[in-house]
Structures are given as C-alpha cells and as structure tokens.
Amino acid sequence: MDGAKMDQSQNLPCSFVIFGATGDLAAHKLLPALFDLEHAGRLADNLSIIAFSRREWTTDDWLEYVRSILKNKLDQPSCQALLERFLARFRYLRGDLKDVDSYHALAADIAPGSACSRTVFYLAIRPADFVTAIKNLKVAGLNEPRGMNRVVIEKPFGEDLESAQVLNRVLHQYFDEEQIYRIDHFLGKETVQNLLVFRFANTIIEPLWNRNFIDHVQITVAESIGIEKRAGYYDRAGALRDMLQNHLMQLLTVVAMEPPPALEADALRDEKVKVLRSIRPIAKRAVHAHAVRAQYTHGNIDRQPVVSYQQEENVEPDSITETFAAAKFYIDNWRWRGVPFYLRTGKRMPRRHSMIAIRFKHPPQQLFRETPLESIDPNWVLLSIQPEESMHMEIHVKQPGLDMNTRVIQMNASFLRTDEQTLGAYETLLLDVIEGDRSLFIRFDEAEWAWRVIDPILKFWTVEREYIPTYPAGSWGPAEANRLFDSDDQVWRNEL
Template sequence: MNQPGPPGFAFVLFGGTGDLAMRKILPALYAAHRDGMLAPDGRIISVAMTTLDHSGYLGWVDEHVKPRISGTAIDDGVWRSFLERITYVALDAGQPEAFSVLRETLGAAHGRRIFYLATGPALFVPICSALGTAGLTEGARVVLEKPLGYDLESSTAINDAVGRIFNEEQIYRIDHYLGKEAVQNLFALRFGNSLFEPLWRREWVESIQITVAEELGVEGRGNFYDQTGALRDMVQNHLLQLMSIVAMEPPRSMDADAVRDEKLRVLRALKPVLGEQIRQSVVRGQYHAGAINGVSVPAYHAEPGVRPESRTETFVALKVEVENWRWAGVPFFLRTGKRLGARVAEIVVNFRTVPHSALGPMALRPGSNRLTIRLQPTESIRLSALAKQPGLGMTLQGVYLDLAFDQFFQQDRMEAYQRLLLDVIAGRLALFVRRDEQEAAWRWVAPIIDDWATQDTPPRSYSSGTWGPAAASALLARHNTCWLEEEN
C-alpha cells in the first residue's frame, strides 16, 4: 500500500523580510524542501511592509538566506524549485483592510493555512484580528514566536485576544529549544530505557545544572533587548521548558496533552522565590567590555539602542527547587547569559557519590558520576564514571561513555526549526507550549521581575568572555558543587 505524502499547505510568513525569517524560518523550509519533506503543491507567502516586487523579494531571499543554509552544498536546481514556491505580498499588518490582498493571494490554495507571526508581540493581536475579519482563520494554524508578552498580565492579554479568534488547538507557541535533537533524545533516554529511571530521583541525584550560554552580545537588537533582559528572554521560556522535561514524570504516551500535562505539573511545583530569597538564590549580571576569542567587544551600555544608565540584566543564574516527592531537596541551577566564555547549551545531572569508599577519596569527589547532555554547539550525551588506572595499586580515574550523534548516526541532523515547522504542517502539538504552561512560568518569575523593579542595586558586572559574575560561582559553592567548566 502506498503511504500518503506530506500534507498540502499555504505557509504565510509575517515578518518575511526580517532577521528571524532570513536566519531560521526560510532556511528550515528550504531544508525540508531539499529533503523531499514538503508537499509538491505547498506554497510560501511572505508578508512584510517592505516595498518590493516579486523578483525583488526573491533577490532579497537569495542574498540573505543562501549564506545561512547549513549542510550539503546548495544545488542550483533545488534552490530554483524552492523559490518557485514563494510569493511576496507587501502589506501593512496594522491595516485590517489590506488583508483583502492576502485573501486574494491565497485564493483557493489547497491544504492547511498556516500563519507564522515572526514579528514583535505588539503585532500578534492586530494580525490575528485582521485574519479573523478577512475570514481566513477557519481550520488554520497560527504560530506565535517568543516573547509572548512582557509579563503575566501582558501575556494573558495576548492569549485572551488570540484565543477569541483561534482555538487552543490551532495555536502553536514555539520554543525552538524543544525541537533540538538532543532534547528529543532526552525523552528517549528517560522513557525508552530502564537504566536511568530508577536513578532519576532525589535519592540518587545530588544536583542538576542547565546552562544556555552565548558568546554574542545583543547583535543590533539593543532596543528590543533593553526592554526584555535575560530573565524574560531566556529563563521564562527556554530554561524552564528544559527543566520541566528533565524533571517531569513519565507521560502515559507521547500525545501532545499527555506530555504537556506532565511539564505543567513540574512548573506548578516550583518553589516560589520571594523576598530575601531572591538575593540568596538569584544572581543577575551585566557584561562590560572585554574580549571574545581575542576580539575586543564593547560593554552592554555601549551597544546601539541600549540606554546608558540601563540596569537590564544580560546574565541570570538561579537556584530552583521542585516541591514534589521525586525532587524535594535537589537544587536545580539554571544559568544563561550573553558575552560568556563559550557558546554552549547543556544539561548536567550530578549523581550522588557512594555512601562509603574503600577505594580512597576519589570515589567521594562530587561529580564522579555524571550525565552531560550537550544541546549546542554539537549534540551529544556523555556518561562519566570512575575506573581503575592500569598498573599497580587501586588508583581511580574518571572515564566516560560518549554518544556523539554526528559520529554514530550517518544521516544529517535535522535542525530545530525544520522539525518544528514540519510538526506545524502535520498538526503535531507536543513540542509546542500550551497556554497554561506559559502562564505558570510567567507566574513563577513574576516575583523576581517585581523585586528587581523596586531595587536600587544594579546588576553585578562581569567581563565579556568570562562566565559571569563571581556570585554565580558562590551560589553553587554554598551547595558544595561548582559549574562544570570550573572543575578543571
């Protein structure tokens, strides 16, 4: 029996000339096209205010998208066939009457309509309202990029307004970290193997670290970032989502709501951080001038679009606790920042040491048994343990088992955006954030946001190219541990 082909679609990309479209979305759609994963009649309609004709926009795509495509060399014939899918519509998203042009362009397009809002959150409600007025929402799907609001109140207002136009099952709140191959392997590691499940609990886990570090600064996004900061930009979504996957109970299936129900239980079990606990458990920092890979970089205050007196944080480290039977008493240390020592995203599970060692102090050293899940720049899983060194005596040395995906699996890895866009087209919601998850995360970070807004203390300064303020190291030292890069 012949298998059905990929579903037809009309993919409408708002913000079609923007940075996100050029860096991530169109390269991901090209990769899916190149790999034969898109329906032959699938169309891409790019929408933006920029005054371009069709050929002018294709020239823009050729100039800005081609250099961002990774993997194999670009085949000119495949590239031309990809461009044939694209139509450009110049449209002011703030003018509802202009959406008649989009309706005419879509016409009787076959397959599911997908509206991807790669715009600022201020345009989410106007665009969705105009789509509803134009009669384009029935059976459609809408993808909302982060940040979805500025705080719980603004997020709720956006969700309420969008929810009056689209059903929850039509709304795809994207967090691209959930599409990374190593995050998918975290599900496989935990729920496809009996090896780790008995150890994945407070009796055997000493602490867990989750780090998302960047070498880059604000990269021309100073106006946006200075109103956002690391807590809103990274912790409220990426880090808390990764933490919820690490800490969740096994779901009954991989159906969307079964997975998201378990993540929600973790988010609702987070111990509140209030009052003086914020000073003890949260470190905020801001980078000053330094060097990245030998190249001098400016301080945050000197970045274009940043207020000279800004107290916006570019670094956050937190100690988080989950108040349930599996994790009570186990500290989760979350860390993210810009202009740090390396570009890396990883999850580090430190298992407890043996209760008594007959083999010397090495067996009692924290971190002797560890699972490290690397998300970027390369994806891998490493299990560290102790073994005897060759020769006389019983001298222990750290060894590891390493699964490097790019070496073990011969096929090319699928980038996160490619996986997530294909899930939108196919109607798979498991890797997208449900409204109650998002609001639970906002509710947890709200006291920290409010506290910082009333405090006169500025963020702690750290040099670009380092790993953040010294207070972030002290945060872990109080729990007899350290960040992974500090061990060596």
C-alpha cells in the same frame, strides 16, 4: 487514495504566510529551515509560501533576496535546480501589519475554495505587534473557519504573567487552542527529544533519576554574541524574559517530568505542567538567595575586544537590563524534593554552549578512605545541546598499576552516527506545524505557570533599579552566581 491518506492530505496546509518576512528571524532561521525541508523532500508539491512585509519590493526583488540568504547552501551544482524549485513556491505581498487593507489583499491572494484550504500564519514579528496582527487576521476573515488555519507565535509569549494572560485571551477570541502553536526552538533539538528516550527507554537510567541518587541539576545556555542590533527589544526584556522564562524552564520540565501515559501532545504537556506547578514559590524576601542578575562590561571574545552592554548601539547609557540571569529552584514532589535545579543564561560568555549537567551524589560509604582515593569526584551525566548534540556519562575506573589510582572516563552516548544527518530544530518544528503535530509546542498553561514561577524575581528586580553587578565579556558570568549553591562542593560545570 485510501481514507486515511486522504484525511492526512486534507489536513496539510496549502499556504504558508510569513509575517515579517524581511526580518532577522526569517533570514536566519525560517528561510534556511524551509529550504532544508525542500532539500529533504518534506514539503508538499502544492505548498505555496507568501512573504508578507512592508518593504516596497516586487516578487523578483524578494527572490533575489532569498538567493542571497541561501547562497552558502548552494555548494553543489544540483542545488541550483533545487533552489529554483524552492523559489517557485514564493509570492511577495507588500503590506503593513497595522493596515487592515493589507490583510484583505492577503485573503484575496490565498486561493479560495480549493480542496486544501488550510493556511499557516507565522508571526515572525515583534511581540508588541502580536495582538495587532491577530485582530487584523480576524477582521479579514483569515481566522475562519475555526479549527482550520494555524498561527505560530514566537517567544516571548507576553512580557509578564498579566500580559501573557491578555495575549492568550485575544488569541482565544479568534482561534481555537488546537490552531495555536507557541514555538520554542529548543524543544526541536535532537538532544532534548532524545532525552525522553534516554530516560524512559533505558531501565539502567530511570531508576537513578530521582532525589535518592541525584545531588543537583544544572542547565546552562551561554551565548558568545551580544544583542546584535536588538536593543529595542532586548533592553526592555533582559535575559530573564528572553531566555530563562521559556528556553531554560522548558528544559527543566523535560529533565524533571514523569513518564507520560502516551507520546501524545497533551499527555506530554500535562506532565510538564505538573513539574511547573510543583516548583516551590519564591518569597519576596528570598529572591536574593534564589536569583542573580548581572550585565556584561567590555572584554574579549575569541581574542577580539568587545564593548560593554551600555555601549551597544541604541542601549540607554545607564541601562541596568540584565544580560546574565541565574536562578535556583526546588521541585516539591516525590521524585525531586530537596534537589536544587540551577539555571543560568548569559550573553558575551566565552562561547556558544548549552548543556544539561546532572551531578550524582557521593557514594554512601568511604570505602577508599585509606588509599590515594580518599576523595572521589562524583559522577555526572552531561547532555550537550549546542553547538554539538551529544550525551556523556562520567565514571571512575582504576588506572593500571599497583596503586589505587583512578581516572575519569566518559562513556559517549551520542545518538548520531558519522554517516547520519538530522533535521535542525526549526526544520523539525516547521514540519510539525505543517503536519499538525503539537507535541513539541507549548500549551498556554505551560507558559502561564512558567511566568508564575519567575514573576516574583521579575517584580523584585523591577523595583531594584539602582545597581546591577557586572561581569567581563568573555567570562562565565559574575562571581555572585556562586552564592546560589547549597554546598561548597557544588560548582558550575562549564566544560563537557
């Protein structure tokens, strides 16, 4: 083995520890993603996975649980052998996050003294337990040697600016920044990554990507689901903390960033931080004009009746937690000065749908004012993130015939061929953690500046506790969201 390959192999972890292994995040995201990586042949042969949870299970109980989770993926006879190979990686360790002895048992379970001693600690636990887990990892010596092991933190990173700074100080007491992976799964989606190529590898696109040609930008992350037994977390967090501060702000930075000098982790993140630092601060008196919140009432999703948020299990009957949040931001730099960025997210909307919609300005000359084309709709670039991942550009063409009539056609810039498959967001990010690539993870100053941007809104809504607007489940949100627009011809784009 040559020196480069040897160095790479020594950088790979041999242990992957999942804290909260029996929770929803592990069941719905982590275990299926790790299995897909197994299927793709991307996991090293010597990688073992330790499931850490407080349930009184044996390893055999755990393996049966994993089989039940992955049963929908076993559609071919060959998958059974693949599953057995995957299951052979696992050990189950019963432990309590607050019990120091459990961490000492974990340290004893991780093979000491081997040539490959790196470990990934994935905190698939409640944000309230992050500090406890981090401190106990230190007590058991699992943060040593510094610079070796990796710790993965799920969003939200803190619940406001001050708590994020406290959490970061605790992390940096025991881990170096290079060991910390703050994960936002939206950054692992192919469309988001492909946006960098779409912008910076195409000379027909990048010259138009500025205030001279773009009228406004919309970023929508809509969910048809409710809170799904997450009332304990969600009723404290709300849509602003849960989605807008992290997912949507990250999408905004990818749309608005300048080209980095190199495709390196810190170079990419430097440009994203510049965007966040350039966002115009929202004064307390201007919050009402820049942000809207609302809560869903009863309605219908896919023709099925659903209850209101206040009737969800374990939600306070008089709760005013927002399940919809929309905000308008301006980026005061040379590229974007004066261009509004409209962000919105909500639960119990008509369907699961995430999209970046860029609307261009009207042509400067009304060349067709004495024809049937007196008013022409503007051009759009539409980037669908989920459920499908695709790119579209809307342009006008003349309809056949004698009259000057047009129709809008979509130029599909989909990057995925019919015979191609791609890794999902969590698969991509887990592989990056294992391989030590931090490009798609969030540096603390990104998280800190995102909190600084939304902190005025958060504080204003915390004081306003008497009333919250509502919207029917199955709708695209409250009518109040329309007041964010700067002009009458700006409307929310709900469809591709």
